[in-house]
Amino acid sequence: MKKSGYFNRNSYRIVFFLxxxxxxxxxxxxxxxxxxxxxxxxxxxxxxxxxxxxQIIKLVSEEDFNGSSVYKIRGIxxxxxxxxxxxxxxxxxxxxxxxxxxxxxxxxxxxxxxxxSSDYTYSIDQAQHKVVVFNREKGEKKVIHTNNIVFDQxxxxxxxxxxxxxxxxxxxxxxxxLKKDYVKTALLQQVGPVQVCIPxxxxxxxxxxxxxxxxxxxxxxxxxxxxxxxxxxKIVFSVPLKNNKKSTKIELYIRDYAVNIEEELIPESYxxxxxxxxxxxxxx
Numbered sequence: 001m002k003k004s005g006y007f008n009r010n011s012y013r014i015v016f017f018l019x020x021x022x023x024x025x026x027x028x029x030x031x032x033x034x035x036x037x038x039x040x041x042x043x044x045x046x047x048x049x050x051x052x053x054x055q056i057i058k059l060v061s062e063e064d065f066n067g068s069s070v071y072k073i074r075g076i077x078x079x080x081x082x083x084x085x086x087x088x089x090x091x092x093x094x095x096x097x098x099x100x101x102x103x104x105x106x107x108x109x110x111x112x113x114x115x116x117s118s119d120y121t122y123s124i125d126q127a128q129h130k131v132v133v134f135n136r137e138k139g140e141k142k143v144i145h146t147n148n149i150v151f152d153q154x155x156x157x158x159x160x161x162x163x164x165x166x167x168x169x170x171x172x173x174x175x176x177x178l179k180k181d182y183v184k185t186a187l188l189q190q191v192g193p194v195q196v197c198i199p200x201x202x203x204x205x206x207x208x209x210x211x212x213x214x215x216x217x218x219x220x221x222x223x224x225x226x227x228x229x230x231x232x233x234k235i236v237f238s239v240p241l242k243n244n245k246k247s248t249k250i251e252l253y254i255r256d257y258a259v260n261i262e263e264e265l266i267p268e269s270y271x272x273x274x275x276x277x278x279x280x281x282x283x284x
């Protein structure tokens with residue numbers, strides 16, 4: 001009976017999402033107020049409180065892709081500092097998300113991991129629940145069948161989807177996210193307002209955030225800003241070690257948020273960040 005109930009809830013979510021996609025298509029206005037072209041996020045990557053890397057995310061442009069309007073997001077994820085003495089990792093990736101649905105349709109990844117290079121592309125068909133993975137190094141293609149909305153490996157597209165559609169995350173939210181050549185299913189639960197320390201905002205005072213916690217799986221935790229700034233301030237997940245017997249907890253903290261627009265064009269909800277030194281304005 002439990003499995004049947006779970007199936008019914010999942011079926012309801014899939015049907016709801018398909019109706020959501022159709023509704024957005026009928027009202028095809030790709031203007032969004034929760035983010036702006038040119039915005040850049042920088043995160044520090046930490047293990048056991050020690051900085052081991054950085055991640056930079058930039059919303060580059062809105063452009064055409066196969067006849068549809070998409071947002072192009074580029075990112076760099078890499079190890080830094082003394083951690084490179086133990087392991088070197090660098091990844092440059094490009095993410096295209098549909099400008100209407102805010103769901104990913106295309107991903108490119110170039111990975112340098114311990115001296116080994118790999119290149120992947122992902123063609124995502126959300127309506128058909130299918131992802132075509134192409135390994136450029138080996139010339140191999142693989143088709144992955146999914147059960148839920150698919151988001152990218154770093155959940156960046158999930159964050160953009162959430163910023164525009166926070167109502168969709170009430171209660172439990174199931175989704176699939178990409179690994180190198182397969183997908184994993186996650187079930188996020190909205191825990192509610194919690195206070196956490198965000199070093200960039202304050203080393204002493206705690207910041208009120210909206211927490212989302214994964215049930216099982218990789219132990220994903222997302223702490224999103226509130227009061228109109230619904231972006232991830234802290235992200236936690238676990239990655240397996242090489243022997244796959246243990247895992248290490250990874251923590252990402254927001255370092256800064258920058259936009260390349262005139263100050264008067266910045267969304268009103270972002271303005272309180274000026275007082276905390278988190279928001280940087282690069283006037284055009």
